[in-house]
Amino acid sequence: QQQVKQSPQSLIVQKGGISIINCAYENTAFDYFPWYQQFPGKGPALLIAIRPDVSEKKEGRFTISFNKSAKQFSLHIMDSQPGDSATYFCAARSTGYGKLTFGQGTILTVHP
């Protein structure tokens, strides 16, 4: 059962542009929403995360927007750089033991 749906599957952006990746969840028993960045041959690395009682969190060029009523959250990458080219996963953490449910991933390509 896919509880976290992510879109788009792939995204191409020009250097300096804004990259936007969207996720929607179904289960309300999630207490934490992280985004992971994965480069080829590497494990996912935590990029930024948000709690459901916050509507927005910004860290440098990365911003999460969270809409609790719509059960949606998104990652915005401002001033996208070629070095941002990677696969991005949204996730939702279940209360209790920290189990993460991942979205399907978005392959981001930033052209110079």
Place this chain on the structure above:
Amino acid sequence: DAGVIQSPRHEVTEMGQEVTLRCKPISGHNSLFWYRQTMMRGLELLIYFNNNVPIDDSGMPEDRFSAKMPNASFSTLKIQPSEPRDSAVYFCASSLAHSSGFGQGTRLTVV
């Protein structure tokens, strides 16, 4: 901190052979997760432990898969017998509250 350590990084084996993947979680973390990543299915949770106890193994695809966590600093994922469709990258992750980390993964190829 050395992060989550997995071994081996790459494993090539013949169909029918037993494969054992190893994981050392981040010291102090009390939850450990095994994931499988493929192009078709993305990141799938196979099993997770809390305080060395298996909590949910509903993601384990078949009885050919088994996992153990004999102590807080070591876990194994075993596939016996292995099949070509088991070829994937297997990740181990550990966490404590909001602190978490993934290993570099083991790329398994079953020929």
